[in-house]
Amino acid sequence: MKKVIMLLAAITLLTGLIFAHARDYEMSGKTDDYSVVVKLDKNPPVRGTNRITVEVKDAAGKAVTNANVVIHYGMPPMPGMGAMNYRKTTELKGEIYQAALNFSMSGPWYVDVRISRDGSTQTVKLNVDIR
Numbered sequence: 090m091k092k093v094i095m096l097l098a099a100i101t102l103l104t105g106l107i108f109a110h111a112r113d114y115e116m117s118g119k120t121d122d123y124s125v126v127v128k129l130d131k132n133p134p135v136r137g138t139n140r141i142t143v144e145v146k147d148a149a150g151k152a153v154t155n156a157n158v159v160i161h162y163g164m165p166p167m168p169g170m171g172a173m174n175y176r177k178t179t180e181l182k183g184e185i186y187q188a189a190l191n192f193s194m195s196g197p198w199y200v201d202v203r204i205s206r207d208g209s210t211q212t213v214k215l216n217v218d219i220r
């Protein structure tokens with residue numbers, strides 16, 4: 090009986106992990122040369138640290154792993170608050186560019202993904218509502 094309970098607990102935990110992963114907040118965009126999928130690990134994205142992953146594919150659908158991917162993010166000026174602009178470099182792990190972003194307040198944020206490769210930079214402009 091104990092073993093059955095342990096097994097059920099393990100299955101429940103595993104299922105939870107799978108669903109948690111599937112629930113990433115996902116956005117996508119295109120540039121002249123790339124299609125880009127961007128995911129945040131919090132859904133909905135929240136104040137504080139949110140891990141971001143960026144997947145870049147070329148026109149043939151092949152993963153691009155030799156780019157320099159930088160995230161520019163921030164908030165436009167608001168009443169009583171100047172504009173906030175941050176810059177975060179990403180690190181390539183496997184075929185995915187990764188970084189941690191810090192959203193310091195709730196509200197509308199822009200997230201620009203700048204992909205530099207072969208001497209040209211292309212940007213995907215995204216917006217995210219932080220809770």
Ligand SMILES: [Cu+2]
Pocket residue numbers: 164165166167170194196
């Ligand atoms: Cu603000």
